[in-house]
Amino acid sequence: MIMRASVSLPPARVEAYAWQEQGRCRGMDSEKFFTDDRDQNQKRRVSRTRDAKELCAGGPVITQCLEHALAVPENHGVWGGTTA
Numbered sequence: 333m334i335m336r337a338s339v340s341l342p343p344a345r346v347e348a349y350a351w352q353e354q355g356r357c358r359g360m361d362s363e364k365f366f367t368d369d370r371d372q373n374q375k376r377r378v379s380r381t382r383d384a385k386e387l388c389a390g391g392p393v394i395t396q397c398l399e400h401a402l403a404v405p406e407n408h409g410v411w412g413g414t415t416a
Contacts (some may be wrong), residue, residue: 356387360400366409383412388413 352358357365364385367377388394388410398412407416
């Protein structure tokens with residue numbers, strides 16, 4: 333029998349990230365938002381980055397996502413419609 337610890341976040345922490353539930357990216361493969369720097373095909377990287385930014389554009393939580401990315405900071409991927 334495998335025992336798993338139950339982990340729960342404090343209510344304030346859950347509230348701080350509640351905006352993520354409303355993101356257009358919710359449930360999507362994270363690969364859409366992170367390019368592989370080892371990928372030698374620059375055209376592909378540019379295309380994937382453009383597609384991710386377009387998905388974010390006009391999203392209901394783009395501001396909260398960008399604020400998160402700047403505060404943490406998120407140094408990789410597309411966050412809040414922009415890159416690092």
